[in-house]
Amino acid sequence: MPENFSSLRVEAVDMMRQKGINPTRQRIEIAQAIFVKPQHVSADQVLSLVNKRHHSVSKATVYNTLGLFARKGLVREVIVDPSKVFYDTTTSPHHHFYNIDTGELMDVEIDSLLLAELPVLPEGTVAEAVDVVIKIRNLPAVN
Amino acid sequence: MPENFSSLRVEAVDMMRQKGINPTRQRIEIAQAIFVKPQHVSADQVLSLVNKRHHSVSKATVYNTLGLFARKGLVREVIVDPSKVFYDTTTSPHHHFYNIDTGELMDVEIDSLLLAELPVLPEGTVAEAVDVVIKIRNLPAVN
DNA sequence: CTGTGTGCAAAGCTTTTGCACTACT
């Protein structure tokens, strides 16, 4: 059975409602594009995905919507490189491998890396998120 | 006694030689600007610092040189926000607090946060760096 | 004279802003 788009659509709308996001046409299209499966996407990948079917969402709206989704907790912003922001559709706490050579981003199970204790926070602040990025590179082929 | 610029200059040149970087006029000016004290600077802060005395280094060269310094291990790239890259003159392993409200970046002692174990790396790769950024925000004032 | 390395103007990105428009009250 092929991907059921209408149920994905319903899910996307529900998700947004739960987070207090007004589900407009553009936001629904973006949500449908990214929540097909767990993945890491950049803003312009989303733009192409959405406009594959028919030109219907502007660049600015894609950026603004992804930012909104991130603030509301629907996606997770992962910043790995100057001018390379990824949006991760998996929002449960976890960390990342970033392959410097290939640009590939992979999830790391939260419990395969033990963060034993948080340092004392500066006075008058609260922790919002802890981002761990392990930068890896390919082993040079042995000749 | 005021800051001794000529000895800073010599140190900067030595540093670069040790890392195999050709110490050109522009690179020396940039090094002198950033290694005055341990600090976090962005590319355009460096640009202003360098050109405060007299316009002498272009924007492109500042970007390229900071990238070079980072690759060679003279500074550490810390990426905290889309289009906000900091260069940290402290290169020993440590982590960061990033205050979302103020944009301030602070060092966290390496041993105040225990990374118990590294996860298994993907086949054929080596870890290059582990970046931990703890995003914090100011507590709302209680009324 | 040739080849390698460097610096920078300009090009090419990504992201943000400000305003027109919509959709409620």
Added chain:
DNA sequence: AGTAGTGCAAAAGCTTTGCACACAG
């Protein structure tokens, strides 16, 4: 009609590229 929220073209800002120049062999 007034108000709050939304989408997008254009502006702004950041980073990279490609080429002219310098310098060493």
